[in-house]
Amino acid sequence: MTAHRNQKPAGLVDVETDVVRHVLVVDDSRAQRRILSSYLSRWGYEVKEAGSGQEALDICAASPVDLVLSDWMMPGMNGLEFCQAFREMEREHYGYFILLTSKSEKEEIVHGLDGGADDFLSKPVAAGELRARIRAGDRILRMQRELSDKNRLVTETLDEISGLYDALDRDLIEARNLQQSLVRDRFKNFGPVRLSLMLHPSGHVGGDLVGFFPINKDQIGIFSIDVSGHGVASALMTARLASYFSGNTAEQNIALDVDADGRNQAKSPADVAQRLNKIFLDEMETELYFTLGLGYVDMPTGRLTMVQCGHPHAAIQRSDGTVEFTGAGGLPIGLIPDASWENHSVHLAAGDRLLMASDGVSECPDPSGQMLEEAGLRKILHRNARLRGMAFIETLMWDLSNYAGDRDFPDDISAIFLEYEGTG
Numbered sequence: 001m002t003a004h005r006n007q008k009p010a011g012l013v014d015v016e017t018d019v020v021r022h023v024l025v026v027d028d029s030r031a032q033r034r035i036l037s038s039y040l041s042r043w044g045y046e047v048k049e050a051g052s053g054q055e056a057l058d059i060c061a062a063s064p065v066d067l068v069l070s071d072w073m074m075p076g077m078n079g080l081e082f083c084q085a086f087r088e089m090e091r092e093h094y095g096y097f098i099l100l101t102s103k104s105e106k107e108e109i110v111h112g113l114d115g116g117a118d119d120f121l122s123k124p125v126a127a128g129e130l131r132a133r134i135r136a137g138d139r140i141l142r143m144q145r146e147l148s149d150k151n152r153l154v155t156e157t158l159d160e161i162s163g164l165y166d167a168l169d170r171d172l173i174e175a176r177n178l179q180q181s182l183v184r185d186r187f188k189n190f191g192p193v194r195l196s197l198m199l200h201p202s203g204h205v206g207g208d209l210v211g212f213f214p215i216n217k218d219q220i221g222i223f224s225i226d227v228s229g230h231g232v233a234s235a236l237m238t239a240r241l242a243s244y245f246s247g248n249t250a251e252q253n254i255a256l257d258v259d260a261d262g263r264n265q266a267k268s269p270a271d272v273a274q275r276l277n278k279i280f281l282d283e284m285e286t287e288l289y290f291t292l293g294l295g296y297v298d299m300p301t302g303r304l305t306m307v308q309c310g311h312p313h314a315a316i317q318r319s320d321g322t323v324e325f326t327g328a329g330g331l332p333i334g335l336i337p338d339a340s341w342e343n344h345s346v347h348l349a350a351g352d353r354l355l356m357a358s359d360g361v362s363e364c365p366d367p368s369g370q371m372l373e374e375a376g377l378r379k380i381l382h383r384n385a386r387l388r389g390m391a392f393i394e395t396l397m398w399d400l401s402n403y404a405g406d407r408d409f410p411d412d413i414s415a416i417f418l419e420y421e422g423t424g
Contacts, residue, residue: 019066019141020096020134022046026056026070026082027100036069039127053077057085064091067137069121069130072101072112080115087116094144096137100125178239183211187390190220192299196417198393206412207234207290208358209241213255214248216264220297221245221255222416224311226358227290228332230412237288244276255294269294269307270341273333280334289334293327293356300423302348307341309333312362315377319351321385323378350422355381360411361396367405376403393417 023045025036033049040047048065050056054077056070068086072079083097099117101108109120118140119133188195197210207227214220225241227234244254250264255272259265272294280289293314295306306314310332313325328344348354357377364372380399387395393415400413 018138019145020045020138022048022063022065022067023134024048024050024056024059024065024068024070026050026053026068026074026079028052028071028074032071036125036130039130043131053079053082053085056082057089060086060089060095064093065095066093066141067096067098067134069098069100071123072099080112080117083112083116093148094141096141098133098137183209185212186393188212190299192302192421192423193220193297194389194419194421195220195222196389196393196419198397198413198415198417200397200409200413201230201235202360202409202412203230205232205235206230207238208360208412208414209238210356210414210416211242211245212416213245213253215256215266215296218299219266220299221266222293222295222297222356222418224293224356224358224414224416225290226292226311226360226412226414228288233286233288237286237290240284241276241290255296266296268343269296269305270343273307273309273330273341274339277333277337277339281337284334286334289332291332291359295356297348297418297420302350302352302420302422303345304348304354305343305345307343309341312357312359313374315355315357315374315381316346316348317353317355317381317385319349321382323381325374348418348420350420352420354418354420355415356418357415358412360409360413361400361415363411364400364404364409364413366403367407372400372403388419389417 023040025033025040025047027033027036028051030051033051037047037049048059050059053074056068059065070079070082077085079099079101083099086095086097096119097117098119098121099112100121100123101112102123112120118137121130121133183197183199186197195212197212199208199210201208207229209225210223212220212222223245225238227237227241247253248256248264250256250258254275255267255269257265257267273292276292291310293306293308293311295304297304306327307330308327309330311327313327315323315325317323326344326346328342330341331339362371362373362377380396383399384392384395396415397413400409
């Protein structure tokens with residue numbers, strides 16, 4: 001029976017699959033080199049010869065080899081010294097090194113392994129044993145190169161992920177700056193009323209928003225929004241909601257209307273909440289919802305008319321230092337069609353202060369998980385009763401950080417701090 005024309009002759013290497021293809025034979029005996037080279041050439045390997053360690057190093061520097069067969073005992077640079085120099089060379093892949101020796105003492109073999117040799121063959125070399133040792137080396141090199149390829153792939157993938165992460169991080173930092181710019185003024189003095197604002201997202205961007213807008217010469221509006229969830233989706237929603245309170249005309253601000261004389265006046269806060277609820281449910285396809293605290297301050301009288309839509313109760317600190325929490329409650333916006341809300345009014349006297357904060361303040365946890373709640377916020381207000389404006393806001397953040405054990409806040413932190421000076 002004749003062999004197929006594409007069948008590999010017995011004993012030859014498969015150049016498509018074998019890792020060991022280029023073999024260097026190093027021996028000061030020309031006869032020994034010829035014997036070994038004849039075996040290797042017959043098996044299909046590409047063979048180079050060197051008569052000394054230095055000549056072998058020059059060959060390795062010019063063209064990398066996969067496997068070295070080197071005699072141990074050579075004049076000048078012996079086989080072990082050549083092996084050590086071979087290991088110090090810059091190589092893309094690991095080279096397998098077999099020492100040929102007549103030494104059989106265990107101490108000598110250990111010494112050779114310590115010097116960088118992978119295997120040993122006793123002289124005179126038997127063809128079958130040489131073939132077996134080379135095939136064993138081929139398996140080891142194959143596993144090493146497969147591992148190197150996988151490590152390279154992992155490294156490249158990690159570099160790619162790192163690059164994507166850096167780009168995303170830069171985008172999120174820019175998004176944070178843009179979101180912070182939604183709060184144009186952190187402090188505003190209207191004469192009878194002083195406003196200080198705080199916005200601190202728990203991540204790069206968050207779902208909280210605070211702000212104010214002038215209604216007319218006697219009234220200003222304040223609002224505090226907390227969109228459910230965190231991250232980019234919530235931040236985009238706050239930007240959308242900010243547009244509804246962005247201007248000082250009825251065309252630009254959902255809370256404003258125009259009277260018969262063409263002057264701005266405020267819509268009922270409860271009506272504004274209903275309008276936002278309808279817009280949210282009819283026009284926005286989202287699972288998000290938000291809480292809202294919206295109020296109008298009449299500066300000459302100190303009257304505050306507000307609506308509470310799932311937002312925490314506002315804290316009022318009277319001029320004598322006592323603290324009370326006020327609000328009529330109500331559902332968040334974006335959950336139930338045709339939901340309704342009620343207005344709630346309080347009177348601020350000269351020296352009174354109001355804090356309208358998101359639930360990131362009242363639900364700030366300590367290291368054991370205990371939340372601050374209204375009782376803890378009351379203590380902070382008592383402790384900082386003499387602080388005003390942004391000094392109070394900065395101290396509030398400091399107190400919250402201490403309460404949390406200097407850990408990252410799990411939720412966004414935002415607040416409006418209103419100080420009523422009166423018109424006396």
